[in-house]
Amino acid sequence: MFFPIPDFKGFDFFPHGTRLPFMKYKGVALVASVVLMVASLALFLTQGLNYGVDFKGGSLIEVQSKSGPADLSEVRAKLNGLGIGDVQIQAFGSDTDLLIRVEQQPGDEAAQQVAMKKVVDALGDGYVQRRIEVVGPAVSSELRSTSIIAVFASLIAVSLYVWFRFDWQFAAGVILSLLHDVLLTIGIFSLFWLEFDLSIVAAVLTIVGYSMNDSVVVSDRIRENLRKFKRMELNELLDLSINETLSRTVLTGMTAIAGITALLLFGGEVIRNFSLAMLLGIVIGTYSSIFIAAPLLGFIGIKRENLIGTAKPAPGAEKSKKEPAGAV
Amino acid sequence: MLHFERWKIIAIVMTCMAGIFFTLPNFFSKETVESWPSWMPHRQLPLGLDLQGGAHLLLALDTKELEKDWLTTMRDDARKQLREAKPGFTGLGIVGNAVQVKISKPEELEKAKEALDKLVLPIGSALMGTGANDISVTVSGADTITLAPTQPGMQHRISSAVSAAIETVNRRVNAMGTSESTVVRQGSDRILVQFPGLHDTTLLKDLIGQTAKLTFHSVHPTMSAEDAAQSRPPVGYKVYPGVEGEESGRSYLLRDSPVVSGEDLVDSQPGFDSRTNEPIISFRFNQSGARKFGNFTKDHVGQPFAIVLDNKVLSAPVIREPILGGSGQISGSFTVESANTLAVQLRSGALPAKLTVVEERSVGPSLGADSIEAGKLAGLVGLLLTAILTTVAYGTFGVIACVGLLVHGFLILALMTMIGATLTLPGIAGFVLTIGMAVDANVLIYERMREELRNGKSPIAAIENGFQRAFVTIFDSQLTTLFAAIIMFWLGSGPIRGFAVTLTLGILTSVFAAVTVTRLLVALWLKSAKSKGRITEVPV
Numbered sequence: 001m002f003f004p005i006p007d008f009k010g011f012d013f014f015p016h017g018t019r020l021p022f023m024k025y026k027g028v029a030l031v032a033s034v035v036l037m038v039a040s041l042a043l044f045l046t047q048g049l050n051y052g053v054d055f056k057g058g059s060l061i062e063v064q065s066k067s068g069p070a071d072l073s074e075v076r077a078k079l080n081g082l083g084i085g086d087v088q089i090q091a092f093g094s095d096t097d098l099l100i101r102v103e104q105q106p107g108d109e110a111a112q113q114v115a116m117k118k119v120v121d122a123l124g125d126g127y128v129q130r131r132i133e134v135v136g137p138a139v140s141s142e143l144r145s146t147s148i149i150a151v152f153a154s155l156i157a158v159s160l161y162v163w164f165r166f167d168w169q170f171a172a173g174v175i176l177s178l179l180h181d182v183l184l185t186i187g188i189f190s191l192f193w194l195e196f197d198l199s200i201v202a203a204v205l206t207i208v209g210y211s212m213n214d215s216v217v218v219s220d221r222i223r224e225n226l227r228k229f230k231r232m233e234l235n236e237l238l239d240l241s242i243n244e245t246l247s248r249t250v251l252t253g254m255t256a257i258a259g260i261t262a263l264l265l266f267g268g269e270v271i272r273n274f275s276l277a278m279l280l281g282i283v284i285g286t287y288s289s290i291f292i293a294a295p296l297l298g299f300i301g302i303k304r305e306n307l308i309g310t311a312k313p314a315p316g317a318e319k320s321k322k323e324p325a326g327a328v
Numbered sequence: 329m330l331h332f333e334r335w336k337i338i339a340i341v342m343t344c345m346a347g348i349f350f351t352l353p354n355f356f357s358k359e360t361v362e363s364w365p366s367w368m369p370h371r372q373l374p375l376g377l378d379l380q381g382g383a384h385l386l387l388a389l390d391t392k393e394l395e396k397d398w399l400t401t402m403r404d405d406a407r408k409q410l411r412e413a414k415p416g417f418t419g420l421g422i423v424g425n426a427v428q429v430k431i432s433k434p435e436e437l438e439k440a441k442e443a444l445d446k447l448v449l450p451i452g453s454a455l456m457g458t459g460a461n462d463i464s465v466t467v468s469g470a471d472t473i474t475l476a477p478t479q480p481g482m483q484h485r486i487s488s489a490v491s492a493a494i495e496t497v498n499r500r501v502n503a504m505g506t507s508e509s510t511v512v513r514q515g516s517d518r519i520l521v522q523f524p525g526l527h528d529t530t531l532l533k534d535l536i537g538q539t540a541k542l543t544f545h546s547v548h549p550t551m552s553a554e555d556a557a558q559s560r561p562p563v564g565y566k567v568y569p570g571v572e573g574e575e576s577g578r579s580y581l582l583r584d585s586p587v588v589s590g591e592d593l594v595d596s597q598p599g600f601d602s603r604t605n606e607p608i609i610s611f612r613f614n615q616s617g618a619r620k621f622g623n624f625t626k627d628h629v630g631q632p633f634a635i636v637l638d639n640k641v642l643s644a645p646v647i648r649e650p651i652l653g654g655s656g657q658i659s660g661s662f663t664v665e666s667a668n669t670l671a672v673q674l675r676s677g678a679l680p681a682k683l684t685v686v687e688e689r690s691v692g693p694s695l696g697a698d699s700i701e702a703g704k705l706a707g708l709v710g711l712l713l714t715a716i717l718t719t720v721a722y723g724t725f726g727v728i729a730c731v732g733l734l735v736h737g738f739l740i741l742a743l744m745t746m747i748g749a750t751l752t753l754p755g756i757a758g759f760v761l762t763i764g765m766a767v768d769a770n771v772l773i774y775e776r777m778r779e780e781l782r783n784g785k786s787p788i789a790a791i792e793n794g795f796q797r798a799f800v801t802i803f804d805s806q807l808t809t810l811f812a813a814i815i816m817f818w819l820g821s822g823p824i825r826g827f828a829v830t831l832t833l834g835i836l837t838s839v840f841a842a843v844t845v846t847r848l849l850v851a852l853w854l855k856s857a858k859s860k861g862r863i864t865e866v867p868v
Binding site for chain 2: 002003005006007008009010011012013016062064108109110113116117128129130131132133134135136138139150153154157158161165198199201202205206208209210212213214216217220244245247248251252254255256257258259260261262263265266267268270271274275278
């Protein structure tokens with residue numbers, strides 16, 4: 001039997017026995033996180049978000065100049081006299097492309113269409129329309145409410161699952177870390193005034209899934225170690241669990257980041273903010289599952305009896321008698 | 329865990345081959361694929377509007393207008409019933425969202441109610457009545473009878489109006505030429521029109537933006553519209569304004585019930601007047617329409633009649649001679665385009681109520697093409713980076729994981745092609761993301777193996793335990809992403825749904841690739857290593 005790939009070993013990013021003292025800094029990390037969460041919330045409440053047409057209503061038109069670079073000031077002059085309120089014009093991607101945003105017009109759905117038509121007519125033949133989005137007041141308010149419901153529904157669904165699969169202490173840690181991820185992403189979008197539209201909500205939901213993924217892997221390991229090392233002090237055990245899963249956490253984070261960086265660099269202008277949100281979310285999510293979800297268990301404390309008695313054991317977890325060489 | 333029965337190996341290999349087989353058409357142009365022999369797959373992944381360019385319009389049916397129309401007919405029907413039953417009545421009219429009438433003599437109240445009860449219809453088909461009625465008739469006080477649409481009645485009304493509107497919109501959109509446009513219901517009172525390849529939506533919006541109810545009315549022989557507006561129009565007559573253009577500012581006193589309406593049209597075509605060379609619309613009535621119109625024009629030679637579109641008078645020509653052939657022409661202040669549009673609208677029939685565009689998203693072909701290129705590049709770079717990282721981190725087994733990744737890539741594309749999911753830009757993003765996540769399963773397995781090896785397990789035991797123990801974690805962690813994807817699908821409008829679909833399928837195929845395909849490959853490696861002698865090292 002011939003196997004076509006020669007044998008070679010991989011490079012271990014976190015060699016065995018890595019013991020980074022995460023729990024030692026749990027207090028600092030938690031305080032920092034809480035401060036950041038409060039800051040994000042404050043930003044969100046005071047400054048708000050730069051909502052896109054999906055949530056704010058109004059129109060968005062992406063145009064491309066047919067000849068040479070687009071003349072921003074000329075277009076601005078053409079559009080400002082139309083009497084359709086605030087018109088934002090910005091270069092988009094290349095110097096031939098412009099993105100024009102028209103605020104939501106007072107009145108009904110038809111008023112939005114009228115404003116959009118005015119812009120198209122005013123631009124004339126020199127520009128090709130690459131993209132048009134017009135969202136009326138009814139649809140934007142619906143999108144707002146479904147988005148809020150979706151984010152909360154995903155948080156609740158995921159927490160219920162962790163509660164059911166692990167224990168309430170785990171669920172508390174997980175929900176706090178998820179809340180942390182969502183809040184911080186929103187905070188950064190508010191701070192840098194990045195456009196927040198429906199695709200960002202999709203990114204936030206994906207981040208919830210991803211961050212959750214991370215937390216579950218760490219929680220799985222904590223549960224397993226709780227059964228394995230019945231007498232180990234909790235903080236020490238949490239540290240051990242985080243360190244043991246560190247290679248995986250970092251490597252998966254790196255592959256995910258690699259893919260998203262490719263999207264960010266090569267995926268085009270249209271999904272740039274989406275990719276950015278995703279990238280931020282994965283970094284934040286990885287941080288939170290290490291520094292929030294697990295350490296919080298150290299504060300709350302876990303009753304081992306509950307876990308050992310009721311929860312579904314990982315196959316073979318109890319059978320293992322041999323302690324790892326590196327464990328203290 | 330590492331022993332595979334022959335049939336299992338065959339099944340796994342077959343699945344992978346099928347994945348490649350069904351993905352194949354996506355790598356070739358449409359023309360090439362069409363020339364393939366019939367046993368080859370021909371189905372290509374349909375591109376979303378954001379990638380191939382096209383228009384997405386969400387239309388809302390004006391339910392208020394629908395209700396108003398219904399109340400008007402209800403009032404007219406009530407008048408008819410009451411006249412037949414002959415109770416004395418006063419003040420028949422629309423009050424709020426109901427029709428009210430006062431019966432003069434209390435002893436006739438019962439008789440009047442009986443007559444009005446005849447207007448009530450059960451909802452649903454005759455066989456499968458739901459028990460609910462469309463109108464409620466109630467007596468309040470000593471003399472008042474109220475007719476009001478019931479909640480289910482209104483819903484039923486809206487629902488059938490939307491169905492009718494979808495058919496009309498479909499006919500109008502199809503008149504724009506060959507396309508793969510889709511017109512579907514969304515929610516209770518909305519219609520979604522998707523039109524691939526179209527990026528200038530002006531004509532489309534003109535076509536569906538008008539109810540296009542055409543009616544022919546007789547004009548009051550003596551009284552002028554101005555007089556009628558000042559006093560009160562005679563019973564059965566109403567003042568109609570002229571349409572913008574030549575007729576703007578004018579108004580006409582017309583009989584409210586039309587002589588003939590657009591429902592009796594069988595054809596309408598744009599054309600030019602042979603004398604003035606102005607754009608006109610020529611039309612033809614069906615038999616009953618031709619007869620009604622013929623009789624009417626025969627009796628009214630020398631008098632004007634009015635052609636009314638959506639309650640506005642297009643023109644009011646004088647009848648010079650009876651029009652018996654059942655065909656005629658409409659002139660007005662038309663341009664060539666507006667004559668074309670109106671002819672299509674008349675041919676396709678009137679909409680039950682006005683449609684408003686509540687959401688529009690259209691993407692031009694150049695942006696779509698750019699997005700495809702960008703998506704392809706990002707996908708390839710993402711795949712390559714991930715493959716490099718995995719190989720560096722896990723050596724030979726890392727290469728095996730990369731093969732798993734490829735299988736995952738093919739399977740997800742094959743599944744999407746087979747279920748007819750559309751590929752959108754966020755879908756590509758989802759694809760890139762699942763590549764990163766697909767490796768996660770392998771990372772969990774290989775990390776486990778390393779740990780087992782460190783704990784002094786034999787290579788074979790370590791490999792076995794790696795797969796076995798990591799599975800629970802893989803299952804747990806992928807399930808949570810699945811939750812997020814399902815919620816996204818529920819939230820989703822078009823592109824977001826595309827993302828959710830890719831994410832969901834990606835989770836399924838990545839688990840198959842990581843848990844089954846790489847396990848099979850590792851088993852093969854084991855077999856090959858065993859044949860060389862005792863295994864001392866695991867290349868992970």
